[in-house]
Amino acid sequence: MAQYKSLFSGSVGQKFTMGLTGLFLILFLIVHVSLNSLIFLNDGGASFNAGAHFMSHNPLIRVLEIGLFAGLIIHIVQALRLTLKNKKARPLDYAVNGGKFNSTWYSRSMGILGSLLLLFLIIHLANFWLPTKQALIKNTEHNTYTNLKQVFEKGYIVALYLLGVASLFYHLLHGFQSAFQTLGLNHKRYTPLIRKAGFGFSVLVCALFAAMPIALHFNILD
């Protein structure tokens, strides 16, 4: 008999949820970073604004947006539930802990990195998502590129964004290959490739994300 319930409950089921939502969020990052990269076409933000307009007005994208928030919330809620369970599984910690001998610091810090990312995300949404939505409601034109330039004028915002990108980098570095492992995709031949792809992906995506605020702050583009 099918035990679909066990697919999403219990330790393994909850891990599946983490992995699947994680991969879904990774797909979103690809879209996001591709759109960002349009500023490097150096056309005064014309292509970028066209892309941003499409993303904010296309009905299909707006449905996907709801899915994206849902995926994000499930990823966060599930992480919190698992973290609480994990804390309960070791009520008393070791006096001496040699974690550094057996695992990477970022694989052990996914909760902290995720929390930093969430904080960053709130600021990020307030900076860009909210103004777009407001313009949409008021039915006024919104120049996202101008918005970008204004926000990244401030040095501390740029620093904050770079910190956010750094958190993303380490979160992805573990999360990318971890999702595959969780979903059972571990293979002598392919796992080393998945790890390399995960590393390449994390570097590329984060470099592009980081390049945007830097380029705009220092007026490298125009």
Add this chain to the structure above:
Amino acid sequence: MSNGTMNLTLKVWRQNNATERGRFETYNAQNISPDMSFLEMIDVVNEHLIQEGKDPIAFDHDCREGICGMCSMYINGRPHGPKQGVTTCQLHMRSFKNGDTIVVEPWRSAAFPVIKDLAVNRSSFDRIMSAGGFISVNTGNAKDANTILIPKDDADLAFDAAACIGCGACVAACKNASAMLFVSAKVSQLALLPQGQVERQARVLNMVKQMDAEGFGNCTNTGACEAECPKGISIENIARMNREYLKASMD
């Protein structure tokens, strides 16, 4: 130090029972031969404690040759100490330096309550095994072992998984006190062999269910278990268990 022996300071976790709060006690281990095993060193300390009329340090051990999985000490922050691929009973004192301070703790996991000092109750592992770590066999005369053909690759993988001695170092090392390496080794060993097919689906579901009921944490793929496992059990087994679980849940 005389004739190559060493003097060490031990900080050992002492706890009378599962409910009492534990504490560290400091002991001097003197004239320890570098050729002793870690357990023999504790034996020497215990002899002195007994001579002084004090309570000796309780710890688990049986075979003292790395096959039973009973010894279970968390030494300087690592299960079975600083060497890879060995159990505490196989750890030689030459892995330490004269004058070292060594901190010894029990496995810390809600599912492994302390019995006394360094001895923990690992019957949660037994209950996981009873939930599915077995196969059905026909009664009657034993068949010739070679009548069932098994691909070499599968036999090798099953054998690797079967090397697990159930010591619990994976749980001890895991930041989440997860038992997934242990459970996945047992699930894999049987899922890979023709003899394990009858209960294949029920096994993975029931063993995971029991693992959760025992209060173990959840794997976050840090790989600490694999790095610290004295038998080198690979986290490939965890991926296999997840596949088995996925298939069993959807079937």
